[in-house]
Amino acid sequence: MTKIVPQPGIMDIALYQGGAAHVAGVTNVVKLSSNENPIGPSPRAVSAMQDEAAKMHRYPSSDHMALRQAIGDVHGLDPDRIICGAGSDEIIAFLCQCFAGPGDEVLYTEHGFAMYRISALAAGATPVEVRENERVTDVTALLAGCTERTKLVFIANPNNPTGTMISEAEVARLADGLPKGALLVLDGAYAEYVEGFDAGAAVINARDNVVMTRTFSKIYGLGGARIGWGYGPRALIDVLNRVRGPFNVSATALAGAEASVRDTDYVDHCRAENAKWRTWLADALAEVGVASDTSCTNFILARFSSQAEAEACDLYLQSQGLIVRRVAGYNLPTALRITVGDTDSCRRVAQAVRDFKNGAGA
C-alpha cells in the first residue's frame, strides 16, 4: 500500500475564491468584484498582442529584455534589477519559495491579500497575521510581530481590500526596523492609481532588504494576460531568477505589457477617470449612510452597520445585476468591496444602494 501525502501546509490552503462574474437569471450584469479596469487594456496593447498571435509557434523570450527595458525607461529603474512573472502572484510565490521554508514565519496584515498566506503555506512556512490600526497597516504592530524566525513581511501599499496606504516614511521605518535576514515586500498592485507615487522605489534603492511586486492586471487592464513584475536589489532578483521557469511568461503577454507600459497617456486617462468616479461613488454612498475610508485604489470598501446588512445589500445588488465582493474572508464581515466601474456602473451601484437603504429587497 502506498500512501501519497502532500507536503505539510498544503492542505491548510483554502481554495482561492475568485470574484464572481454571473448571477443566475439576471441579465445586464456588471462585474465589480475583481478590481478590473472598466475601460479595458490600451488599444496599443491589444494590437501588439494580435500581431504576436500569428507567431505563436515560437517560444517567447526567456530573458524578457524588451519588457524589462520598457519598464526601466518608463519608471526610471535599472532593467537588470527587474524580473517578470505570470502575474505578480508568481513573483509572490517565488519570494516565498526562495526565502521561506519550514520553521520560518511570513508576516502580513489582518486585511492583507490572500496570496501571501497561500504562498507561505505552499512553501511550508508559517503564515503570521498582524493586526491593523482601523484598516490601515500598522508598522509598530508589524515590527512587534517579528521574531528571529521572520523571513518575509508583505504589505500591499495601497492595500487591498482596505484601499488605504501608509507614507514613505512609515515604509522606511518598517524596512529599517526588521530583524536581520527578513525581507520586506511592497506589493504595488495599485501603485499606478496614486499620482506621482514611486511604489517604494526610493526606499528600495537605499536598502538591501526591500523588494516590490507590480502588476499589469489592474490599471493596465491585462488581468487575463497574466503578467507582473518585481524590482529589488540585484542579488535578490538573481535568486528569484533561479526558480523562474525559462518561459514563464507568454509572448502575447510580454508584447501587451510592453505596449501598455509605454502608453503613459492611456494610464493617465485611466487614473483620472478612476479618481473622478471613485470620489463620486464614495460621496453617493456616504449620502445614504454607507461610510468608506478615502481610497487610494480603484475600489471602495463600503462599510455597513452589521454583517447581516452587508450580506443583505450584496444580495440586493446581485438581484440588480451588480456583482461586488464580500470580504468576510479578509476579516471585514461588515463591509463590501466595490470596484470603481464605468460611469453607468457607478450610477447603478449608487442607485441600488440608495434603494436598498430605503427598504428595497427587504
Ligand SMILES: *Cc1c(COP(=O)(O)O)cnc(C)c1O
Ligand atoms: C490584484 C492584486 C494583485 C495582482 O495579482 P496578479 O497576479 O498580478 O494578477 C497583487 N496584489 C494585490 C494586493 C492585488 O489586489
